[in-house]
Amino acid sequence: MLLTLIIRSVQVIKVQEPNYKFERTGEDNPFFGSFVFEPLERGFGLTLGNSLRRVLLSAMPGVAISAVRIKGVMHEYSFMSGVQEDVLEILMNLKSVVLTTTEESPEPVVLTLSKKGVGPITGADIEEASGITVVNKEVHICEITDEDIEIMMEFDIKVGRGYDRNWKGNGNESLDTMFVDGHFTPVQKVSYKVSDARVGQDINYDKLILDIETNGAMLPEEVLKFSSKMLREYYNFLTNIEVDVPRLSHDFQLEGSQEENVESNDDITIKDLEFSVRSRNCLEIGNIKTLGQLADISIEELMQIKNFGKKSLTEIREKLSQYGLKLKDDREG
Known part of the structure; x- marks a missing residue:
């Protein structure tokens, strides 16, 4: 039974719509796609990534x-x-027929x-x-x-x-x-990664990278769109729950695009990040001031900086990974 919702007043919470980028990487595999969504409210990268991954792997037609x-x-x-x-x-080979x-x-x-x-x-x-x-x-x-x-x-x-292993005919x-x-599912592999995104000087946002690989029966963007529709229909059902609330009610909506406000992670300064004292001093000696400059440096050039060692190299790789970046040698390798 549905309850009645009495709305005295509504406060609308508005959040800027995130940007979306799609890349079909790898000429040898046209059925692999990488989707990037940023900036998202803190915590929503994990929420969206996990829910989409579960639906993509278990419910695609x-x-x-x-x-x-x-x-x-x-x-x-x-x-x-x-x-x-x-x-x-x-019979095992026939399972591979798409x-x-x-x-x-x-x-x-x-x-x-x-x-x-x-x-x-x-x-x-x-x-x-x-x-x-x-x-x-x-x-x-x-x-x-x-x-x-x-x-x-x-x-x-x-x-x-x-996937259905229980079908035994009629x-x-x-x-x-x-x-x-x-x-039945055309989806072979789904993975996601959440890192920090930046809006102006505020880095308290999420960046979601969602990688999808299919078997060719559907394209990555097709399965992502279908899985999103499934989640939307379930969530729409939940929004129909009615309850008597004789106080301030809340609504939520995305508005506009904030492409002009999003800055590349390349511009984040080293001093704004948490590095160990040794690594920070080494980067200052090397006159490396931003993540973009750091990503363009080779490992050989880093190792030539005084007091720079393997621990600092590991720390820098981990920090770059948090922002979706890699060292020059790691990208080329």
């Missing part, structure tokens, strides 16, 4: 092979003459594979249908070693979210049906 039938095979512990892999290994859909297809969808003669069988040999396509056509399924052998397979395709499958764990 997708399509996957849920069951397999191989002609002449009754169970997964069988061996096939003229085939290099046993059936269990073939599928995507270009249209809304009614379940169940069945894909087929048929091949005869010596040679490898890959994802490219799966006959696509009903808008279901194979993303990684190069993925290895098995190897035929006898030219007289013909392999025929059927794949049941299921729509799901996250009871109408034939006895030779072998079930496969459903790897």
